[in-house]
Amino acid sequence: MANERGHLLPTTIRYRHRWAALAVLLTAEAxxxxxxxxVQVAGPVIHTELPGPAADIPWFSAAYTLPFAVLLITGGRLGDVFGRARAFKLGVASFVLASLVxxxxxxxxxxxxxxxVQGAAxxxxIPQTIGLIRALFDGNERAKALGTIGPVMGLSAVTGPLLGGLLTHAVSWRAAFLVNVPLGLAVLLxxxxxREDRAATRPKLDVVGTLLVITGxxxxxxxxxxxxxxxxWLLAAGAVVLGVFAVHQRRTSAPLVEPSLFANRGFPSALAGSLLFFAMMTGLMQVVPMQLQLGEGADVRTAGLTLLPLSAGLxxxxxxxxxxxxxxxxxxVxxxxxxxxxxxxxxxSLIEVRAVALAVCGLGMGTFTVPFFTAALDHVRPHETGSAAGLLNAVQQLGGTLGVxxxxGLYLISDRAATAFGVAAGLTVAAAIAVVPLSSRRGR
Structure with missing residues (x-):
């Protein structure tokens, strides 16, 4: 591995602190x-303290996830261009400052x-994590280290509503953001x-592609x-812009998304599976607290604690x-x-067995995420790392936004959680169909 000036780092320096570095990366990712x-559980409470239209409530979450999804591909490419460790540190510092605001x-x-701003940071x-892990580990250790990403992503997704509910009930919704400050400072220290890592050949940043994907x-x-x-009508316009983006990626000499990722059906299968699975997962975590607070009159702490069996199972x-x-x-698996x-x-849908059902959901989600992310990234080549990580994470966040x-929306329209749960079941079946090519994927 080379340092920022291209000089090889001694093997002892490269491996001496690799597990500590992995802990730093996973903490930042979490x-x-x-x-x-x-803020999924705390949104109604925030709305009561910061008066405004009810339409603000979904934006407390979406204002984070939408820029997150939009800029993940660009974030991955910036790591390729300017160095992944440098991009990682800048992102963490910006995230801490935005959390204070x-x-x-x-x-x-x-x-x-x-x-x-938090979402952009x-x-x-996030996209730097995979590249930095690949730079730190080789062989079986690399596979083991990469295998930790899926559980961290899944656990973080389900722990968020639980932590937000408990902090909001015990202290204030503001505490949910303040916890990022000591964690972020510890990560920076x-x-x-x-160790710095970047693509062997410094790629150019596709500015036109970046603007097209952000707009689309x-x-x-x-x-x-x-x-x-x-x-x-904006949905149709966005689809057109993304179509233009796809054409542009085929014609440009410095694509934002590496075309080679789509050379076989493995990676597109991973993208489809990620979209469907995380739509189901995140949507369920939205509907269950809504049902409790709006349909059953539960408080924010109860709504958060109800998801505990899911978190434990995962x-x-x-x-x-x-x-x-x-x-x-x-x-x-x-x-x-x-x-x-x-x-x-x-x-x-059976309230009397809801805790058991959530635990089973968690067991399923945890059993899925580890082999899924391992298989999705197994054959990604070094020059594709930033693009693959950014694209896979972007699709995950879009899936979550779609699921919410x-x-x-189905719950609010029908006033019946069973309708939303039925659609979630359909998304699960669709995800299983989507990842069939991934399960039999072979090396390139």
Whole structure:
């Protein structure tokens, strides 16, 4: 491995602190991903303290996830161009400052703006993780280290609402943002264990492609979050812009998304599976607290604690899948996870077994995420790393936004959680179909 000036680093320096560096990367990843869901439960409480239209509530979450998704691809490419460790540190520092503004925000407008800055900073941090891990580890150790990403992503996603609910009840919703400050500072202090890494050949930044993808995803995402009847034409306009983006990527000499990622059906299969699975997962985490607070009159702490069986199931299953199942059975473990998720989702309509159903959902989600992310990234080549990481994470965040809009909207329209749970079950089946090519994927 080379340092920032291209000189090789001694092997002893390269490996001496690799596990400490992995802990730094995973802590930053967890911190950034937690904030994608941390206000899902606390949104109604924030709305009562920062008066404004009810339409502000979904934007407390979406103002983070939409810039996060839009800029992830660019964030990955910036790491390729300027160095992944440098981009990582800049992103963490910006995230900490934005978190302070969120915690001190006197009004909804400033909070939403600061959340957007948080999302942009997270988009600079998250894509660097995979590249820096690949630079630190080789062989079986690399596979083991990469296998930790899925559990961290899944656990962060489900822990966010739980942590947000508990902090809001015990202290204030502002505390949900303040916890990022000591964590972020600790990550920056420990970032000395990281070694600079970038693409072997410094690529150019595709400015036109960046503007097209930001515009396209923004146009697609806005009507999903604010589904007023007059806004749906934006969805069609966004699809057109993204089509132009795809054409541009084929013609430009410095594409934002590496075309070689689509050379076989493995990576596109991973993108489709990620979109569908995380739409189901994030949508369920939105609907269950909504049902409790709006339909059953529960308080914010109860709503957050109700998701605890799901979090516990995901944690246990992630560990067991990574240590036992995936080494034995490989990517086929994904289907066992999706089957458990389907069973749990269908049982959620029965209130008397809701805790058990959520635990089964968590077991399924944890069993799925470890083999999924391992298989999705298994054959990504070094020059594709930034592009692949950014694109995979962007699709995950778009899936989450879609899930919140679709399942949450269905619940509000029908006033029946069972309708949303039925659609979630359909998304689970669709995800299983989408990842079939990934389960039998071979090297290039």
């Amino acid at each position: 911190m950034n991903l937690l904030d994608a869901t941390i 969120c915690a001190a925000a006197p009004g909804a407008g400033l909070l939403i703006t600061a959340r957007a 997270a988009a600079l941090v 420990a970032a000395r264990y990281l 995803i923004g146009l697609v995402g806005y009507p999903l979050i604010s589904p007023a009847g007059t806004n749906w 944690a246990v299953a992630s560990w067991f899948a990574g240590s036992e199942l995936v080494p034995r059975f490989g990517a086929r 994904m289907f066992a996870g999706l089957a458990l998720s389907l069973i749990g989702t269908l049982a959620l 809009a679709l399942l949450g």
